[in-house]
Amino acid sequence: MENSSSIENTFVQNTSGHGYPSTRKGWVLRGLRDGFPICMGYFAVAFALGIEARRVGLSAFQSFLMSTGMVASAGEFAALMLIESHAGVIEMISTCIIVNLRYFLMSCSLSQKLKSSLPSIHRFGVAYCITDEIFGLSSAVPGYLEPLYSYAITFISVAGWSGGTVMGVLVGNILPASAVNALSVSLYGMFLAIIIPPAKQNRFIGGLVAVSMAVSWVFSILPLTMGISSGFKVIILTILLAGAAAVIKPIDVENET
Amino acid sequence: MTNNIYFSLLIMCLTVYMIRLLPLLFLRKPITNRFIRSFLYYVPYVTLAVMTFPAIITVTDNMWSGAAALAVGLIVAWVNGDLFVVAISCCATVFLTGFIF
Numbered sequence: 001m002e003n004s005s006s007i008e009n010t011f012v013q014n015t016s017g018h019g020y021p022s023t024r025k026g027w028v029l030r031g032l033r034d035g036f037p038i039c040m041g042y043f044a045v046a047f048a049l050g051i052e053a054r055r056v057g058l059s060a061f062q063s064f065l066m067s068t069g070m071v072a073s074a075g076e077f078a079a080l081m082l083i084e085s086h087a088g089v090i091e092m093i094s095t096c097i098i099v100n101l102r103y104f105l106m107s108c109s110l111s112q113k114l115k116s117s118l119p120s121i122h123r124f125g126v127a128y129c130i131t132d133e134i135f136g137l138s139s140a141v142p143g144y145l146e147p148l149y150s151y152a153i154t155f156i157s158v159a160g161w162s163g164g165t166v167m168g169v170l171v172g173n174i175l176p177a178s179a180v181n182a183l184s185v186s187l188y189g190m191f192l193a194i195i196i197p198p199a200k201q202n203r204f205i206g207g208l209v210a211v212s213m214a215v216s217w218v219f220s221i222l223p224l225t226m227g228i229s230s231g232f233k234v235i236i237l238t239i240l241l242a243g244a245a246a247v248i249k250p251i252d253v254e255n256e257t
Numbered sequence: 258m259t260n261n262i263y264f265s266l267l268i269m270c271l272t273v274y275m276i277r278l279l280p281l282l283f284l285r286k287p288i289t290n291r292f293i294r295s296f297l298y299y300v301p302y303v304t305l306a307v308m309t310f311p312a313i314i315t316v317t318d319n320m321w322s323g324a325a326a327l328a329v330g331l332i333v334a335w336v337n338g339d340l341f342v343v344a345i346s347c348c349a350t351v352f353l354t355g356f357i358f
Contacts, residue, residue: 037341044344062262069270074308079269086261089268096272102304104276109297111284120282127278132305133340139301181318182352185326188313189347191305192327196334198302205302212306220311234307241303246295 020141024148031152038133038153039160044186046161049076050168051180056084060169067165071131071158073187074234075100101235106135113138113145122147129154136194208245212237317351319358326350 021027046067053063058080070076078099082092107130114126129138129150134157138150172180199206219225219233228236288294313330314323326347333346 037339040341041344044348058262062266065263066266066270069266070273072273075269075273079266082269083262083265087265092265092268093272096269097276100273100276102300103273104280105297105300105304107277107280108284108288109300111281112287112294112297114281116285116287123281124278127274127281130277132301136301177318178352178355181322181355182348184316185313185323185330185347185351186344188309188316189326189330189344190340191309192330192334192347193338193340193343195302195305195309196331197338200335205299208299209302209306212303213310216307217311234304237307238300238303241307242296242299245299245303246292250291250295251298 021146021149024146027146027149028152031149032156034137035134035153035156038137038157038190041133041186041190042157042161043164043167044183045073045190046164047168047172048180048183048186049073049080050165050170051172051175052077052080052168053165054169054172056080058083058169060166063165063169064162067162068158071128071154071161072100072103073132098229098232098235102132102238103130103135105238106130106132106139110135110139110145113141114147115144118147126150131157133157133190133194204245204249208241212241215241313347319355321358322351322354325354 021030049067050063053066058066066076066079070079075096078095079092082095087095107127110126110130114123126138126145126147129135131154134150134153137153138145141149195205195209199209215237216233219228219237225233288297310327313327314320317323317326329350330343330347334343337343
């Protein structure tokens with residue numbers, strides 16, 4: 001990404017030649033299409049979240065506010081835990097920062113996909129669109145990101161996310177336990193769908209994913225580390241392992257995806 | 258208690274939004290440092306891998322259901338890769354193995 005004109009050339013080529021939209025309307029339609037599976041996946045995951053929200057004592061409306069305002073899976077589970085334990089403001093803020101720190105890292109990463117000249121209003125807008133899945137799609141487009149693409153994905157995804165949460169609160173208790181149990185893994189299925197295809201393409205990423213899972217497992221059984229909260233564990237391992245990966249195999253700046 | 262919930266939600270929603278906003282707002286120039294660019298490139302893979310395992314086998318009532326869901330999820334993601342298909346395959350695996358384990 002040395003000079004921006006070469007990026008723009010690549011962008012034009014890619015948008016016209018390799019199936020990526022070349023118009024703003026095209027990006028919106030593409031976003032709605034790409035966002036649809038996320039919407040379905042979010043609905044299933046959020047449903048499980050809604051069941052938990054009801055147990056903690058949130059109304060359907062409060063759950064709707066939480067899901068629409070936060071749009072964070074692990075973050076909202078943590079939020080419910082904090083509400084349940086009547087946590088103080090300091091504890092709420094610090095836990096939210098830790099559990100959601102990966103969004104900070106994703107935001108740093110996505111900042112590199114925005115044109116330097118992009119108006120601030122779009123930066124406020126794209127900031128709302130940073131979730132694991134939407135970030136994954138947004139950073140996968142060639143060249144600069146068209147904010148409308150992220151907005152379209154987010155619009156349809158958040159509809160599924162907030163709708164799922166509300167449905168979980170309203171009808172979650174009439175669902176059999178076996179179905180709730182099954183829904184609980186949908187989130188992890190989505191995570192696998194994001195990390196495995198690149199791991200298939202790139203052996204180093206594949207190895208990194210395997211090592212990350214292995215170390216995460218070791219952390220969960222070692223007496224010294226098993227007491228670490230899951231949010232904090234994600235931060236420690238991300239900094240250590242992504243840092244080590246960056247030292248061992250720095251990316252080729254020219255050919256970065 | 259009700260007011261307390263609204264207040265808590267407001268605080269936490271704002272915190273999460275600021276985490277997402279600040280880098281986008283203040284990192285306007287391309288990062289040229291190769292290490293930082295590489296680090297940021299690898300972050301999502303490590304984060305999602307760490308969050309997935311071992312949580313996927315502990316979240317279900319029976320760990321073998323979770324392990325089966327992991328195996329099916331890995332295979333389907335490898336072959337197909339579609340978000341929705343992978344998520345549903347994992348759910349179906351837990352639901353069906355629930356009758357066995």
